[in-house]
Amino acid sequence: MNILLPTLLIAAVAWPLLLGLILSLPRRPGIVLRLAPWGALPALLAVIFPSPDPLIEVPWLLLGSLWGLDPVSRPFLLLAGLLWGISGWHASTSISASRQAHFFSWFNLALAGNIGLILAQDMLNFYLFFTLMSLASYGLIIHTRTAEAWRAGTRYIILVMLGEAAIFAALLLAAAAAGTLSFEHARPVLGHSVWLDMILLTAWLGFGIKAGVLGLHVWLPLAHPVAPAPASAVLSGVMIKAGLLGWLRLLPLGETMLPAWGAFWIILGLTAAFYAVVIGLTQRDAKTLLAYSSISQMGILTATIGLGLLTPHAWPAILSALLIYVLHHGLAKGALFLGAGILHQSDTRSQKWVWMGLWLPALALAGAPFTSGMLAKTLLKQQTLQLPEYWAMPWQVLLPASAIATTLLLGRFLLMTAPHNPARPPGNPAPIGWQWPWCILLASIAAFPLGMGRISPFHWTGRALLDSLLPVLAAALSVLYISRSQSRLQQTAKVLNTLHLPPGDMLTVYEQAVMYILAGCRRLGRDDLPRWLDASRQKFLALRTSLDWQKIGTKLETWLAWWPLALTGFILLGLILANASLR
Amino acid sequence: MSMQSWLPLLILAGPLTLGLIIFMLPENSVRTRTTLNLLAALIKLGMVGWMIWHVYRGQHFESRIVLMSDFDLAMQVGPLSVLFLGLSSVLWLATTIYAVGYLEGSPHRSRFFGFFSLCVAATAGVAMASNLFTFLLFYELLTLATYPLIVHRGTDIARRAGQTYLVYTIGGGTLLLAGTVWLYTLTGTLEFAPQGGFVRTLGQAHHADLTAIFMLLIVGLGVKAALVPLHSWLPQAMVAPAPVSALLHAVAVVKAGVFGIVRVLYDVFDIEFAAQELGVTTPLAIIAAVTILYGSLRALFQDDLKRRLAFSTVSQVSYITLGIALAGPLAAIGGLVHLVHQGLMKITLFFCAGNLAETLGIHKISEMKGVGQRMPFTMAAFTLAALGMIGMPPIAGFISKWYLGLGALQMEQNWVIWILIASTLLNAAYFLPIIYAVWFCDPPASWPVMRKPTHQETTWALLLPPVATALLSLTAGMLAALSFSPLEWALFIIHSQFWR
Known part of the structure; x- marks a missing residue:
């Protein structure tokens, strides 16, 4: 193995870390700001570098560190490299010049954390970079310094601390049970540990907060939308997946069958998939709606983890479906958030084009034919056939149903941002120019099914096309049906208004x-x-x-003044001492 | 006598004579005093470094002066003493530089630095003592040497704090003395025995006496280690000047108490004997756990910065006691390494608090809004140390917490995990709002000018020590696996001295 790839991997973490640290200094050379958007470049280079999976040992860092790429981390690194790179590029034009140093210092620190946790193969490094990412994203969330941003930031940081404590406990228990810090060696052993339940519970809590699991998701609809668009894109596209990666690293997936915990994960996940859509439909802000869509999509991924806990023998296939889903959702959600931001900053004329561009990621998330969503959802659905009957049935019904729900949600998003909607964002008199980074992102989403279709066990059958078309069609028709008539539209709006819960439900x-x-x-x-x-x-x-100490003292003194008493006392004391010394 | 036996005496006598010389120096000979102080600190650091190297290679340094029959002034430098010595000599240097800058132009500096040196000598004595008698001697000397430092300002509130300090520590010292005398009547020796203690031979009949002696010793030491409910002197003593608070909280007084507890549990009683036959370690662990939570809970509601830090010390120092009292090797590593880690982090916090007070006249947390823009490096050091206290990786505090947790699980004391989690959250709850106010709130229209304006945020002498100690606490955690890191040294102690 040559030296180039390890160097690239180290640079993938060190380069953004350095940029972020220098940018946070009170005085810095001007060139740094010009380099700041390109923090993700080494990571992107490392992932497209064709090479066997490297493993770097850094024995002096923390308690000995392992960094490397493996089949699980490659897709994550690809997603992170792409989305962070594109968001950075986008931010260099969309963030006002006076705030760029501030924005990019947090941006690069969070980026370093994100890349680091993807590369980390041992518990302490994972925890280290997870913490770095979580703390640095606080700066992204409060970037606009509005009242909502402060509110969201406080809620966020409280939950981060809770998560940190839970992850600490989970990793500690796992390390103590397995006697190793390496994830790879710990995973097979954990299934037989006496602390297994406690490990699963704390891991669910700690990583679930980041992944937006039902019940722990409350910070997400507040924090993701208040950040500037490029920050929202990475928050909802990549950083949210760090929790998922934590589960993939720590849980004994593919090793031990855990029916009860599997059921727990599946029920929570599938409930979230629908619950978030219902709440999301009632939202009045387009970006909040997108955040709820993320919760719903993460619900499906959470349920997939449950699938793995139920059927360890099928885990390799489930894992590859899950990784494709991760990549698909990350790119699509990133494109939607970036697009929503661009919409705000464009003039009225180009808003129409941007809006049309938004259709592609929206359709992909819904799982329309020939999109990345179809690929991901079909592969996932195939995996549920491995389940026992009483689990397979709900999955076969609920997955298409969730596709309908997602289509409805994104349909509403498109209606909210549509050019003819009076409530759409107003045109910006000072528009930002042509958005190359966003176009590249859209192009990669479009090319995704071609590229991935070739390396995954996916077949373009008529059945698959039909399966992916029907839910989207059903939802699209109902959206069309409602939007055709003014009275139906008003009635729907009324229902949504009565159901409306403030973000964070x-x-x-x-x-x-x-x-x-x-x-x-x-x-x-x-x-x-x-x-x-x-x-x-x-x-x-x-x-x-x-107690009147002085009086007692005086009284004692008067007694002792009567010398026979003093003498008797003296003799008694002597006898006691003599007795003691004889013994 | 050879080098081996001279060195401990030199380390002790150096600061002692320095203190006496400084007392005699006139008040205004600033340069001589500063030079002497720094020189002595550097020389001591060099000597301790030399000893660390030789102790690592298996040598021991021993000196013994016969005072009367049976009571020798005995000092021995092994791995454990070197841990405490190393910490105190590094932080002495930092504090000396800091104190020179801090006290610039204030009255009674000869008195201050004189007692300061005596205090350092006493700490060195506590670290090197190799029998309970010597330990007791220096432990009491430390009490007396720190009193003038606490009341240095001479205000009413300082005198009251000093009085409280004396009442608590002399009371504790008396109990310690009583315990020591009782122990001597039973065993006839007070020599520390790192392997197996020296009370084991006494047999079943004496277990009740031994339990009582243990209680006397722990209560006596617990005053300085600030175990609840013996901690009240510590938050009051924070009226002392910042360098004193820094030294008090990080090295000298509280650490002497905890160090004594380590000595008692390992070298007087054997740890396994204390845990299994006397059963006294679990109650001690519970007291430590209660102290951890109590200190944090009280810290949560202090607006005075130094007072909040003082309650934080109450809580954090008990991590060490907890680690020792869990009576297992991994937990002991966590405890011993926290002796160093807590020192580095807490001294940084107190230095920064002193900088705020000296440069801007800020004493309260509510006045700290936006101060990060005015004093970025001081507050960066503060932030680093505070995050370390919470236990965020890769700062030193995380390593301590990790080993404490592993140790608790090793000894099947799972409840400790909950204490650690609760303490993490409480630490976050009282440190994060400060960090938030410092970096994210808008600063007031103008800052008061306390000193002659400089180009930097404050004078070099005030700025360098906290930045250096903050970086040390970062590297101590980040490079924990490197030889001669505090963690590796704690492992060395455990393997060479305690759990062979």
């Missing part, structure tokens, strides 16, 4: 719970504990002053 419940806990902490920490301590100290002081 369950968040209000959590907020109340957190407030309650905080109030309890405050009562305990600020009022009760100091008071108890004071009270006990007072009691002690009272004991000291209440």
